[in-house]
Amino acid sequence: MLSYCAYNSSVLPAWTQNGFSICFLDTVTSSILLAGMVLGGGAQLLVYWMWAIRLEQQFQPQPKGFRIQIILSSLIIIQYIMRIGFATHYAGHLHGYNELSTIFYILSWMISLALLWTERSKTLMSYSGRGHGIVLLIFWTCALVNETLAFVSWHSPQWWWKLSNKDQKTAFGLWVCRYVLIFLLFVIGFRAPALPRRNYNLMVNEDRNEELTPHPKDNVQRSAWAGFWHKTKLIWPYIWPKGHSILQVKVIICLLILITGRVANVYVPVLYKNIVDKLTEDSEEGATINPWKLIVTYVAIKFLQGGGFGGLGLLNNLRSFLWINVQQYTAKSIMVRLFAHLHGLSLHWHLNRKTGEVLRIMDRGTTSINSILSYIIFNIAPTIADILIAIVFFVTSFNAWFGLIVFVAMTAYVAATIVITEWRTKFRREMNLKDNQTKQKAVDSLLNFETVKYYGNEDFEVDRYNTAITEYQSSEWKSLSSLCVLNMSQNIIIIIGLLVGSLLCAYLVSKHELKVGDYVLFSTYIMQLYAPLNFFGTYYRMIQQAFIDMENMIDLMEAKQDVCDDPNAKTLILTKGKVEFRDVSFHYNSKRKILKNISFTVNAGETVALVGPSGAGKSTIIRLLFRFYDLNGGDILIDGQDIKKITQSSLRKVIGVVPQDTVLFNNDIHYNIRYGSVKSSDQDVEDAAVAADIHHKIQHFPEGYATVVGERGLKLSGGEKQRVAIARTVLKSPEIVLLDEATSALDTKTERNIQASLNNVCNNRTTIVVAHRLSTIINADTILVLQDGMIVERGRHDELLEMGGIYESMWQSQLSADDEMGDQLNPDVNGSNKKDK
Incomplete structure (x- = not known):
């Protein structure tokens, strides 16, 4: 007779012999995955069947990434079939849960294949997002979490970690194969190589003969993390201060301070626990021993650590102080390079750009690089390190359940942060675009205020600006409201993790398996961990926003020079001037x-x-x-x-040029004439003005050569501006x-x-x-x-x-x-x- 679980045991209890029951876990997880795919995947397939339109072949990306996804999914299905075959071969018979879970797993993965194929071949006209639908993303995430749960049963004899026989070795090999395949599919899924990068409505209006490739300038659909390594490679020369030994030493010291802070974060709750245990034991025994050494040590380390996550401590302030020069070096280097690059671009490029927009891009882009460095090095990396240290600490000092609680809570938190933040990326990018347009309209209108006055269009310009701000605020509302959704989701996950852990710890204390100090240790450590984790979403958003802000600046830096010097170019030797x-x-x-x-x-x-x-x-x-x-x-x-x-x-x-439309710098006359030869003396400037027949005119100005000419020289008449331009050319000689x-x-x-x-x-x-x-x-x-x-x-x-x-x-x-x-x-x-x- 075929038994459902091994040894004719029941599906319950879920936890037995220091690990999950394989019968229980396979039954529950396979049922959940299949139910999710039947309900969620079925609903998505129905929507696509009723309202989606088929993508034409030329609008589908190159099939390489899609083929990889199909191959990985197919291999996962094949390994489930192999698992049944090996189990029958070695055990001689099957249990009911083997058959049921295998069928459920295969069905769920087959539905995922159908979804994958449908999303590639069809599209919803109203859908403007980029990437796979939420159903596939959640399915791949749950499948990966399901395989990861095997680590929790590390010490259970039911599982195959000891590899004592061929059955266990085969099961372990299949698990490794399955884990790798699902992990690859999970990672590739976020990139979505099988799907178009742009909205179908945009693509159909383009030349049908144009080869469809991922559009690098698409600021609406692609992920902010797209081209991460390319962006990192571009800014890396500005991160490490090459050739500045003092700054390099400061960078190394900052990293050592960072490591010291991680150690301090572990010792603070441990010392707190020891103090509580000592005071509790002394009180019960009637002794009067005062743990002053522990208290002094605790306060000293707390002084180094500062607030809950190092916000006010000596280590953090010392690191911030040392990092100031490094940050300034980075900002200065990239600003100077970008400014030089803009001056090296062709006249054609500058004629097609809007000055206000370029300045806005430069400002946001430079700030974004400093933000990326600060958040990744001093916020994201330490937070991840603290999470890993906490999991190891709770597993070794308490038990696997506490490590599992921390792991699940952190994983859910990070996953929710990434998914929701990626979803709201388009709102932030749209807000940036509207912000650029608003600033550009303002600058363009103010630069042409004379024209506005000539035609009496002040109200028209104000209305244009008002419309631009309204559109910007509409995009801003979407960005801020989606931020509230993200914050609420993060808060729910944090509270659930804290509640479950605290209840378990309190239960073990009541059973005298743990001490009161252990509860203090858990609550102190978990709150200390949740403090930076609470800001993890903010850091992730800020990094993502910084990457978005940096995209336009990178576009500027990668703009090609239409006119370049030949590699073997020589200096002009002028003999006659023919x-x-x-x-x-x-x-x-x-x-x-x-x-x-x-x-x-x-x-x-x-x-x-x-x-x-x-x-x-x-x-x-x-x-x-x-x-x-x-x-x-x-x-x-x-x-x-x-x-x-x-x-x-x-x-x-x-070569000297006197153009028809002379544009002067918003500086004094002396500066504008000397611009023809910046090293000229004051007498040379005046001689050039005499040659241009403007010297006497300048002397009659109240401030003489110190007269400021205004924006583009508007304070001077047309003839005066031309004479200044001629004097500038005379000075250049x-x-x-x-x-x-x-x-x-x-x-x-x-x-x-x-x-x-x-x-x-x-x-x-x-x-x-x-x-x-x-x-x-x-x-x-x-x-x-x-x-x-x-x-x-x-x-x-x-x-x-x-x-x-x-x-x-x-x-x-x-x-x-x-x-x-x-x-x-x-x-x-x-x-x-x-x-x-």
Whole structure:
């Protein structure tokens, strides 16, 4: 007759012979797993069957990770079948619980396979999360906990830890195999390699021919821990202060202090227990012995430890004091590198970025790195170490039940923290995005306050800002409310663990198996352990948030430089200043070419003017020569040297630029002129101002050269800003001068005054002028007329007029416009002005 349990015993009691009853444990756990999968998995399959849509093949990730999950799940099912076969072979018969639990386990794992396949092949349009559903995650977690419970029965003869015969050795081997397979599946499950990283609604709007791979810039769906090792590798050079021996010694001392604190955390409750036991024993025997040595030792260690988890102790404060310089080194290093990296990026990148958003990213990213270091090294790592020490201590000093209580409580706490925090990650990331948008709108509006005033759109800007804040607060509410859910879950787990442990300890004290001091030891130690554990969720959230905050900064640091020096680049050797363009082609977008095989030469000391309609490519030529962009074809040479094969710093050192839209630093005039050559003396600055015909104007300002020009130089007029820019270029004293429509935004009188200053700058220098008003370039050695990215005419002013082509038409148009303006301003003046012109 087939018995259900071995030796015809009953399913109960659950605990017998110093361990769990295998019959009881297999029956209960297999039933729970199957019930959970039938109810939870069945409900999820039903939902997917009714409302999900099938993912197209191109939207499914590469199947490698999915295949691994399928193989692992299949191997687990196979090993359960093997377990039945080996049990029959060695024992000669089966017990009822063997058959029942095996069937239940196999069924539950088969449902998990069905769920795994369904989640990969179908998706819910309304679901925006990333990763496996909660049913699979809980199933894998419970399966792993089920196998881990075998450790509790380490001393039980029912189990196979002693490996005394082939039956036990086989059972142990299968358990090891099963444990490894489930553990791998559990770890891979959180990564969810079989599932898309983005929402289906986003993917269907993309090019169907684009290969679907995990999107690295997806700030909504991916886990904050994604790319953990990559992020760690990126910030590691800033963590260990290489080359700073004093800082390295401080880091080592901080780690030693950390270890000392772990030892102190063990001794404080133990000494407390000994004091209570001593006082209790003395009181019962009527003795008057005072355990003053224990009390002094206890107080001394408590002084080192400080509060419940070292918050006010000597060790913690000493460590914090020593860590200040290390933290400052890290912050300074990464801020300087990021700032230098931003200056090394191309003009194209900066034109497409929003200043307020970049500054916000820099600020949050730098703070996040310091937070990660502090929380991981001094909070998370010590807390985990304290948990492990506590489990070992309770198992050895009390019994396995206390170790199990601590282990289960801590495992449940950590699991709940991770699952809920991962769930609420998207709310935090969304809040960051809305915060960036809010700050960007504020900065953009304030920087353009003149435009706002011109059109009377103050209310419109306030409404935009109000809408941005409302959207931010909506995301903030989701983040904070989900935080309350997390805190409540953690609190429930902590209280249940404390209650169960305290009741068990009190019961053993009442049975005289433990002393009163043991209860004091348990309650003191567990509360001391729960204090940092209570903050474990906070630390985990802060680390996760720091990783989220760091993502955008890492994106900045990994932004590629479009224009880089050649590895063998040499310093430009300038002999004459001759500039050559040879068949130069360029485009910002491959669908629209800006320059088409442009060729011309500017000999040393000559002036070449570029004219033509807007969009013809005039300013692009200036930017290419300054190497803001690299060519798509052709070569640019200076004294026979290809600018792609010389360093950018040496190239830009010999070129001076006076742009159309001069932007000044929010500093004094002296600083803005000296910026052309930062090591110049005050006299050099004034001489440059004289050459730019602005020295006398500055002297009439109340504060002279100390006058602050305001944001972007808005306190100065257009002509004054241009003269400051010219003085800055004069001070730089470049061999090659580029004028990019430097006077087009000025009135005629101011233009004529500044033109004299520009002539001083360009005298005996190789000059390229982009001109809007043709009257400013009539003395140029060569005038190039551009249209549709090509040079259609070239020659001197008189020669081009005689051609009767595009240049002559432009000249006549400007003459007519000037005559009309003159007639409007001076209606009594006769037409002799035309002849004068």
